[in-house]
Amino acid sequence: MPTIKFYRDETIQRRLSEIVGILDLGHVDLERVVAVRSIGSQSRRTIARCYALPRIWQTALERKAVYLIEVISERFDKLSKEERDKVLVHELMHIPASFGGGFRHHGNHVTEGNVESLYRKLAFAEREKKDY
Numbered sequence: 327m328p329t330i331k332f333y334r335d336e337t338i339q340r341r342l343s344e345i346v347g348i349l350d351l352g353h354v355d356l357e358r359v360v361a362v363r364s365i366g367s368q369s370r371r372t373i374a375r376c377y378a379l380p381r382i383w384q385t386a387l388e389r390k391a392v393y394l395i396e397v398i399s400e401r402f403d404k405l406s407k408e409e410r411d412k413v414l415v416h417e418l419m420h421i422p423a424s425f426g427g428g429f430r431h432h433g434n435h436v437t438e439g440n441v442e443s444l445y446r447k448l449a450f451a452e453r454e455k456k457d458y
Contacts, residue, residue: 328366335363338397338414345414348451349444353423354393362396373401374413376420381427391427411448416441 338361346354377394384391395417402410419436422428430436 328368330364330366332396333363333365335361335397338363338395341411342395342414342418345411345418345448348448349415349418351418353425354418354421355425358390358392358425359421360392360394362394363399363402364396365399367398367400369398369401372398373405374398374417376417376429378421378427378429384427391425393421393425408445408449412441412445415444415448419444 339359342359342361343356345351346356374395374397377396379387379389379392381391383389395414397413402413405413416436419441420430422430
């Protein structure tokens, strides 16, 4: 059985920071968001995942909430820059405004339409920045 390897990824971490700043996602405490790249996943359709440290673990470990965003290298790396950004926006949308260890599931908030809307805002802001 293949072993999955996990690595902290500073490139993804920086891009998450840029996205959070541009989209003004002030509830996302970047000091408590960790970007991880995995290699060797057997997952067939998953490109990235968001994990939260549940409240019970926070209490037991005497820690504040932490969120981890994993990109699965075998799929994520094949995407265009636009699609990679959409994936990162999607994963950030799973983090609730309370930043308390909960998780926003797919449904009313984490939707393809909402991801697309935020991505358009991101792309527009980056185009405007280049024009200066």
